[in-house]
Amino acid sequence: MEAEKKAISLLSKLRNELQTDKPIIPLVEKFVDTDIWNQYLEYQQSLLNESDGKPRWFHSPWLFVECYMYRRIHEAIIQSPPIDDFDVFKESKDQNFFESQESIIALCTHLQQLLRAVEDLEENQLKNEFFKLLQISLWGNKCDLSLSGGESSSQKTNVINSLEDLKPFILVDDTEHLWTLLSNCKKTREKASVVRVDIVLDNSGFELVTDLILANFLLSSKLATEIHFYGKTIPWFVSDTTVHDFNWLIEQVKHSNHKWVSTCGADWESLIKTGRWVYHDHIFWTLPHEYCAMSQVAPDLYTELQKAHLILFKGDLNYRKLTGDRKWEFSVPFHQALNGFHPAPLCSIRTLKAEIQVGLQPGQGEQLMASEPDWLTAGKYGVFQYDGPL
């Protein structure tokens, strides 16, 4: 009870600082990333003129303060032992999973039926199935909890039936490039060689299921031989996947009463045990830095990503960090916005929730702006945006 009281009082202090636009203060509790955060704070300070004083909540870059808020929430928890490993968002993440049961059953059933036929599929059929599962993973990104302020945003209908209707909302569709890349790898690879796809995960619950389904298909179709996943080290942006969420969800799926769901769960567990699925933790994903800084700030992670044949970045926050969350013109090429971040061929799979979008046709963004003022933030539109050799 004492620890809870302490955490609550630290959290109300944080809320007060935020609501009254106080200066952003250094982190105090020692943790693996405390020094890097405090250095970053100094860097933000150095960007200001003398007369501007300290960085403040309402006047600093949104990406920075939003990340800082989640990091401060974590600080309130680690300062309050014995509840210092408590995940304040766990309950809502789990709820999202339970509320999406019907869709999860539909997806797992679809996957299991597909896997039974996968060897006999013609090239074109395989390609279509690949595109379908990519789209499911894209629309799975609608279900994050930070956009809804933690309110329920689960998937209640069967998304497979909606894919055709949702197609017009895909603003950039580079999935052909992904197919060309992976099917060439499949054709040209030597017997024992590896084709590695890395997935930088976003939200737990329904979205994570869609990502695991895609990852399972990539192996079964031999489009890849290894999948590497990256999650968050600390609770992040409400619904983001931590290692606990990852393991918890696979365990839940495995113990489902539904035959095809539990088959998926058992298969996923054995993929992890045999090392064909690998989960990585790295503190960089919960730092405020944009990804073009990765090779300097986290060279080990950059080197790891360079081993991939393709990296899939899920979700909106990853997109903001890929593009530095700048006010780019809508028609600026994605490659340019990446600002030198090219560890391997990569693709952002993201529904639009924040006011940034690049790589559109000339006039496309302006047209949307005129007809639907909230097109950038409502999560209604999506992109598959690829960067790499064509």
Ligand SMILES: O=P(O)(O)OC[C@H]1O[C@](O)(CO)[C@@H](O)[C@@H]1O
């Ligand atoms: O889970 P996702 O797709 O990264 O979405 C998170 C997004 O939600 C917000 O927290 C609120 O819109 C954005 O700041 C952030 O980019």
Ligand SMILES: [Mn+2]
């Ligand atoms: Mn998220």
